Amino acid sequence: MTNQPTGPLSGVRVIDITTIILGPYATQLLGDLGADIIKIEAPGAGDPIRHAGPKRNEGMGGIFLNVNRNKRSMVLDLKQDGAKEALRRLVPTADVFFHNMRPNAIERLGFNYPSVSELRPDIIYCGAYGYSEKGPYASKPAYDDLIQGASGLAVLGADADGAPRYTPTILVDKLVGLVASQAILAALFHRSETGEGQEVEVPMFETMAAFMLAEHIYGRAFEPPIGGSGYARVTSPHRKPARAKDGYICILPYTEGQWMSFFEISDRQHLSEDSRFQDYASRNKNIDALYEMMGEAIAEKTIAEWADLCDKTHIPWAPVNTLDDLFDDEHLKAINFFRRVTHPSEGETVLPEPPVQFGATPASIHRNAPRYGEHGAEVLEELGYTESKITALKESGALLVP
Numbered sequence: 001m002t003n004q005p006t007g008p009l010s011g012v013r014v015i016d017i018t019t020i021i022l023g024p025y026a027t028q029l030l031g032d033l034g035a036d037i038i039k040i041e042a043p044g045a046g047d048p049i050r051h052a053g054p055k056r057n058e059g060m061g062g063i064f065l066n067v068n069r070n071k072r073s074m075v076l077d078l079k080q081d082g083a084k085e086a087l088r089r090l091v092p093t094a095d096v097f098f099h100n101m102r103p104n105a106i107e108r109l110g111f112n113y114p115s116v117s118e119l120r121p122d123i124i125y126c127g128a129y130g131y132s133e134k135g136p137y138a139s140k141p142a143y144d145d146l147i148q149g150a151s152g153l154a155v156l157g158a159d160a161d162g163a164p165r166y167t168p169t170i171l172v173d174k175l176v177g178l179v180a181s182q183a184i185l186a187a188l189f190h191r192s193e194t195g196e197g198q199e200v201e202v203p204m205f206e207t208m209a210a211f212m213l214a215e216h217i218y219g220r221a222f223e224p225p226i227g228g229s230g231y232a233r234v235t236s237p238h239r240k241p242a243r244a245k246d247g248y249i250c251i252l253p254y255t256e257g258q259w260m261s262f263f264e265i266s267d268r269q270h271l272s273e274d275s276r277f278q279d280y281a282s283r284n285k286n287i288d289a290l291y292e293m294m295g296e297a298i299a300e301k302t303i304a305e306w307a308d309l310c311d312k313t314h315i316p317w318a319p320v321n322t323l324d325d326l327f328d329d330e331h332l333k334a335i336n337f338f339r340r341v342t343h344p345s346e347g348e349t350v351l352p353e354p355p356v357q358f359g360a361t362p363a364s365i366h367r368n369a370p371r372y373g374e375h376g377a378e379v380l381e382e383l384g385y386t387e388s389k390i391t392a393l394k395e396s397g398a399l400l401v402p
Helices: 022-032 062-067 081-093 103-108 113-119 144-150 171-194 204-216 256-265 269-273 280-285 287-298 303-313 324-328 330-334 376-382 387-396
Strands: 013-017 036-041 071-076 096-099 124-129 198-203 242-244 247-251 317-319 338-343 347-352
Touching: 013 022, 013 081, 022 036, 022 062, 022 071, 022 096, 022 124, 022 171, 062 347, 071 081, 071 376, 081 113, 081 376, 081 387, 096 171, 103 124, 113 124, 124 171, 144 171, 144 204, 171 198, 171 204, 198 204, 242 287, 242 303, 247 287, 247 303, 256 269, 256 303, 280 287, 303 317, 324 330, 376 387
Parallel strands: 013 036, 013 096, 036 071, 096 124, 124 198
Antiparallel strands: 242 247, 247 317, 338 347
């Protein structure tokens, strides 16, 4: 582990005052791209995600090791003047200030946008909130589960009996984190062109509403509406991995030719003349019947038989993997997707490599996930703090180190 980034954001510094997944995932992506991420944690247990899941040592769980790689940790008690002063001295060295506290909470600490931009006028100041500050929900708390419900996602994922169900991944946190990283990059580009910093708001509810309605806006895209919301093809109860004789498989004919080929290899050639399935529009209108037929046909052959037939007729297909299957996937093995990393306190670990490939400035895992407060003294030394001043901050409790 070199601690030397090679990505396109090398030289960019991000102050990261976020917890759990949304913010840490966003800054993990920026860190993979080479940014210097300084993670500011609170005294006590630090980021709660440190304590989630299997771990060898307290505060170093598997999730934390992944989403907090390529970061440095600094524990500051921002209720103390000494800690506030340290953060104020850090701000002018940073390009981005990113937090997921409620606006009134960050304002009470003295680090809202006006205060931070006084210290560095061209700073990119990003706040990830539950809801836009412009609306009546502004002060409401928000978490992944709540926004899955509020955005319509839980209803789309309903059980067979119609009961809403949360998607079994923290989709909102990860998606909004991805959008936050995109927004920060756009603001950095604007600054590189104009010299102008700005405040950026990334609200979870509105981000997910826009995301869900990308295709599901459907007939509500018109005024007056010419149909309801919900893209019929993807909301069909028959749209799911199909059961073959010996397990499940994903098969998706998409073009005209692929559908005609599927009718042939499934011994249903007569359907090629069926007016319900003649073109994209008619298939979409009759999608439930089409997918139901597919399910019945796929049940007649084994996975291997279908894989062979689909390969020969150029019909897209994929296996139905478990999460554990990914670690043995031949393609991921061939590209060395999983990297074995020796962590100084946690021993051997396995992390997914950054998936995006850059020809000139490769993203990388160049720094292990930090121990709680591991780099506090190091960062202060970079700011010009003397050893005696750092010792005084430790003794006051403003700065915590391992």
